Amino acid sequence: MLRRIFLFILAGLLMLQSQTASATDERLVLTGSSTVAPLALEIGKRFERHHPGVRIDVQSGGSSRGVADTRAGLAGIGMVSRALKPEEDDLTAHTIAMDGIGIILHRDNPVNSLSDEQIKAIYTGRVRNWRKLGGPDRTITVVHKAEGRSTLELFLHHFDLKNRQIKAQVIIGDNQQGIKTVAGNPDAIGYVSIGTAEYESTQGAPIRLLPMDGVAATVANLRNGRFPLSRPLNLVTRDGITSELAKRFIDFARSETIHDLLAAQFFVPPPHVSR
Amino acid sequence: MFHADRWLAPLLATLACVTALVLLLILGFLWNEAWPVLTEGGWRRFIDAEGWYPLEGSFGLLPMLWATLAASFGALLLATPIGLASAIFVRFYAPQSIAGLYRNLLSLLAGIPSVVYGLWGLTVLVPIIAHWRPPGASLLAAILILALMILPTIALTSISALSAVPTALLQGAASLGLTRKGMILGVALPTAHEGIVGGIMLAMARALGETMAVLMVAGNVVQTPSSLFDSVRVLTANIALEMAYATGQHRAGLFASGMLLTLLVVLLAWWAAHAAGETRHG
Numbered sequence: 224m225l226r227r228i229f230l231f232i233l234a235g236l237l238m239l240q241s242q243t244a245s246a247t248d249e250r251l252v253l254t255g256s257s258t259v260a261p262l263a264l265e266i267g268k269r270f271e272r273h274h275p276g277v278r279i280d281v282q283s284g285g286s287s288r289g290v291a292d293t294r295a296g297l298a299g300i301g302m303v304s305r306a307l308k309p310e311e312d313d314l315t316a317h318t319i320a321m322d323g324i325g326i327i328l329h330r331d332n333p334v335n336s337l338s339d340e341q342i343k344a345i346y347t348g349r350v351r352n353w354r355k356l357g358g359p360d361r362t363i364t365v366v367h368k369a370e371g372r373s374t375l376e377l378f379l380h381h382f383d384l385k386n387r388q389i390k391a392q393v394i395i396g397d398n399q400q401g402i403k404t405v406a407g408n409p410d411a412i413g414y415v416s417i418g419t420a421e422y423e424s425t426q427g428a429p430i431r432l433l434p435m436d437g438v439a440a441t442v443a444n445l446r447n448g449r450f451p452l453s454r455p456l457n458l459v460t461r462d463g464i465t466s467e468l469a470k471r472f473i474d475f476a477r478s479e480t481i482h483d484l485l486a487a488q489f490f491v492p493p494p495h496v497s498r
Numbered sequence: 499m500f501h502a503d504r505w506l507a508p509l510l511a512t513l514a515c516v517t518a519l520v521l522l523l524i525l526g527f528l529w530n531e532a533w534p535v536l537t538e539g540g541w542r543r544f545i546d547a548e549g550w551y552p553l554e555g556s557f558g559l560l561p562m563l564w565a566t567l568a569a570s571f572g573a574l575l576l577a578t579p580i581g582l583a584s585a586i587f588v589r590f591y592a593p594q595s596i597a598g599l600y601r602n603l604l605s606l607l608a609g610i611p612s613v614v615y616g617l618w619g620l621t622v623l624v625p626i627i628a629h630w631r632p633p634g635a636s637l638l639a640a641i642l643i644l645a646l647m648i649l650p651t652i653a654l655t656s657i658s659a660l661s662a663v664p665t666a667l668l669q670g671a672a673s674l675g676l677t678r679k680g681m682i683l684g685v686a687l688p689t690a691h692e693g694i695v696g697g698i699m700l701a702m703a704r705a706l707g708e709t710m711a712v713l714m715v716a717g718n719v720v721q722t723p724s725s726l727f728d729s730v731r732v733l734t735a736n737i738a739l740e741m742a743y744a745t746g747q748h749r750a751g752l753f754a755s756g757m758l759l760t761l762l763v764v765l766l767a768w769w770a771a772h773a774a775g776e777t778r779h780g
Contacts, residue, residue, distance in 0.1 A: 257742060285743040364633035369718065370553055371743030389553055392633035392729050394718035396739050400620075407625040410632050 250278045251468050255289020255302030258322060258373055258416070259456045263302055265484045266319075266476050273475070277468065286373050288316065293461050299469045300328035301459040304373040305380075316457040320490035323417040323453035324381075325440035326373055327402070329409040330429040334358045337433055343382050345412060348390030355412065366413030367405050374398075377454045378414055405430050417445055418437040429461045442467020456491060511736075528757040535750035545776050548638075548691040548732075550720040552740070553747040554766035559755055561722040563731035566759070568637060569712065573644035578698055580645075581652030589660040590682055601657065608650035613668065619643045624715055631727045635717030638726040643711050648701035654698025659690035699770040703763055709734040733759045 260283035266281030281302075289301030290311060307316045326342060328334060334356050337345070344350040345363055354360045367389055368375035379386060395401045398415040405411040406428045417432065417440050424430050432440040435451050444450040458473055475481070480493055484485050535543075535557060547558035584604070588597045619639055628634025664684050671681040687694075717729025718739060733755045736741075741752050 283742065285745060287745050291745065313636050358613065362632045364628070369739035369743075370551070371748065374742075385554075387549070387554065390721055392717060393635045394720075394731065394739070396713065401715065402622050404624075408628045408632070408634055410628070411645055451644075458668075 226289050231281050238371065248402050249276050249468065250280060251300065251304055251459075251466075251472055252280045252292075252298045253300045253302055254282045254284055254298040255285040255335055255431050255459075256304035256306040256373055257283040258454070259289075259302035259319075260460075262320065262456070262484065262490065263458075265488075266481050268485070269473075269481065270472055274471075276469040279472070285371060286376075286412050287363045289459065292458055296461070296464070299460075299466055300472065302456045305377060305457075307457070313462055314459045316455070316464055317458050317473045317477060318455040318457050319454055319473075320456040320485050320491040321445055321448075321493055322357075322456055322490055323440065323442075323445040323450050324414050325417040325420050325452070326412065326414050327405050327420055327432055327495040328412055329405055330407045330431050332431070333359060335433075337436075339382060339436070343384065346382070346384065346390070361410045363463075364393060364411040365389075365391045366393045366395060366401055366411050368401070368414075369394055369396055372396075372467050373416065373454070374416065377452070380482070381452050402430060416489065417450075418442060418491075422489055442454070442489065442491055446494075448494045456490065505779070523657070524673065525757075525760065528760060529752055531753035532750050532757050535747055535754055544758075551752045552744070555747065557754065558749045559758055560721075561720050562731050562733050562755065563715075563758065563762075564722050564735055566706060566732040566734075566762070567644035568729070569644060569716070569732055570642045570702060572637070572641035573648055573705045574698065574702055576641065576645040577649045577652055577701065581649050581697075581701075582656055582694065584649075584653040585660055586682060588657055590678065590686070590713030601654075601712070604650045604653050604657075611645060612708055612711040613714075615643050615647055616714035619711060622662070627727070633717060633729060635715055635729055636727045637716065637723045637730045640716040640730065640732070642711050643715050643724075644705045645706060647708065647711065648705050651701040651704060652697050655700065656694045657695065659693025660686055662693065663689045692726070695773070699766070702766060706759065706763055706766070707734060709738050709748060713738055733762075 234355075252258075259261070260281055264281045271277055271279055282298075282300075286303040286305060289298070289303045290307075292298035293301035293314060301314070303316065308313055323328065326337065332353070332396055337356065339468065341350065346365055346367070347366075350356065351363055352360065353363055353450075368378070370386060375386070378384075381390075393404055393411070395404055395413070398419040401413045401415045402420060402423050405413045420430065420432050420440075420441055422450060426430065434440060438444050438449050438451065440450060440452075445453055458476060460469060460473070477493075479492075485492055503557040537539060539557075543557055544559040546575040549556055549558050550562065584600070586602050590684040592600060619642075620635075623642060624639050626634075627636060627639055667685055667689060670682060671685040676684065713731050714730060718731040718735055719729040720731045720736075721728060723730045736755050737752050740748070744752055
C-alpha cells in the first residue's frame with residue numbers, strides 16, 4: 224500500500240517536472256511596475272496571437288521588483304516606470320512609452336499656474352493658504368500618494384524632495400482616487416498621471432491640469448517631449464543574458480503595431496519611435 | 499457509543515482541528531513574513547520610531563494603532579445606542595407591518611458592499627465635511643462611515659437576542675404589573691444581554707478589519723489623531739495602500755502591521771469572552 228502511494232507521488236512529480244520543462248521553452252515572464260503591467264498585458268495578448276504556442280506571463284509589483292527580478296533571473300524582462308539609476312547599469316532599458324504627471328486643481332480654483340518653487344512650498348507646508356498664491360482665503364488640502372508608488376517617486380525626484388518633508392492632508396492610492404478627491408474638494412491640489420487626468424476632465428470631472436514651466440499638461444506636449452514632469456516606461460533586460468524570445472517581444476513592443484494600445488491607456492509613444 | 503458516533507466524533511474533531519490549524523498557520527505566516535523587520539532592530543522600533551517612512555527605515559506603528567482604535571470605538575459609540583434603540587423599537591413598540599419592513603431594510607443595509615459605502619463617503623460625505631472644516635477626509639468621516647456599516651449588525655443581532663427572550667418571562671413581568679419600560683429595562687435587556695454584547699463584539703471586529711471604505715474617506719496621513727478633523731491612517735488601510743508596491747523591509751513592515759491588527763482582534767475576543775463570563779457568574 225505504502226509503496227503504491229510512493230510510486231503514485233513519484234509519477235505525479237515526474238509529470239509536473241516534464242510539464243514545466245516543456246512550458247519554459249516558450250514562456251516569457253515580465254514583472255515590475257504596476258503602471259506598465261496593464262500595457263504589457265495587452266501587448267502580450269497581441270504578441271501571443273501573432274506567435275502561437277508562446278505564453279507571456281505579466282505580474283505587477285513595482286518597478287523595484289522589476290529590477291530585482293530581472294537581476295535575479297526570475298523574470299525575462301522587467302517593467303520599470305522610470306529611467307534606470309546609475310547603479311543599475313548592469314541592465315539595459317528599452318523605452319516603449321512615455322507617461323507624464325500633471326498637477327491638478329479643482330475647476331473652481333482661480334489659480335492658473337504655479338511655479339516649481341510654489342508647488343514645493345505647498346507640499347512642504349510652508350504655504351498653507353490659497354490667498355498667498357492669488358486664490359481665495361482658504362486652507363490648501365494637499366493630496367499626496369502612498370509610499371512605493373512610482374508617480375510619487377517621480378514627483379519627489381522632480382521637485383528634489385524627501386517623502387519625510389511632505390506635509391500632506393490626504394494620502395491616496397491610485398490615480399482615480401486622487402481625481403475623485405480633488406473633484407470633491409475645491410481647495411485641494413494633487414498630482415496624477417496626465418493621460419488619466421485629461422481623459423477624466425473631458426468626461427466632465429471638475430478638475431483642471433496646471434501647466435508646468437509654461438508648458439500645458441497635455442498628451443500632445445508629452446508626446447513632443449516638451450513637458451518637464453514626465454517619465455519613460457521601460458522594459459529592462461539583463462546585459463548579455465537576454466533570450467531570443469525576449470528580444471522579439473521588445474521589438475514588437477516598440478513597433479508601431481501597438482500604438483493603438485498605448486493610446487487606449489493614455490500613454491504616448493516614445494519620441495524616437497513616433498513620427 | 500452508537501455506531502454513528504464512532505465515525506462522527508473523530509470527523510467533527512478533525513474538522514474542528516482544521517479551523518484551529520488555519521488560525522495557527524495564519525499567525526505563523528505573518529510571523530515568518532514580518533521576521534526580516536523584527537530581527538533587524540527588534541519590536542521596539544515599531545514604538546520608538548517617529549513616523550512611518552518604511553523606505554527610510556522608520557516603522558512607527560503607534561499612530562496607526564491609535565487611529566484604528568479611535569475610528570472603531572468612535573463608530574461603536576455612535577452605532578450601539580442607535581442599533582439597540584432600533585432593536586427595542588422593532589421588538590416591542592413597532593406595529594407588525596412596520597417591524598417587518600424595518601427588519602428587511604436593516605438586512606439590505608448589512609448586505610451593501612463596503613466599497614459602495616466608501617464611494618458614497620468619498621463623493622458625498624467628505625466634500626460636506628471639507629466645506630465645513632478642510633480637508634474633509636478625516637477621522638470623523640471614517641467614524642461616520644464605519645458607524646453606518648456596523649449599525650445593521652448591531653441592530654439585527656440585538657433583535658435576534660431580544661426575540662430569544664422566553665415569552666414566559668415577559669408575561670411574568672407583565673402580570674407583576676411592570677410597565678412596558680420596566681419590562682424592557684428590567685427583564686428583556688438583562689436576559690438578552692449576552693447576545694447583544696456578542697453582536698457588539700462582532701461589529702467591533704468588522705470595524706477594526708474594514709479596509710476599503712476607510713481607505714477612501716480617512717485621508718490616510720500617518721499621524722496620531724488630535725481632533726476629529728485630522729486625517730488618519732488605520733492599520734488595514736496601510737496594508738492595502740502600500741502592499742502592491744512594497745518589497746524587502748517595507749513588505750515585512752506591512753506584515754508586522756497585519757500581525758499587530760491580528761493581535762488586537764485576538765485580545766479583543768479574549769477580553770469579550772472574559773467580560774461575558776464575569777457578568778454571567780457575577
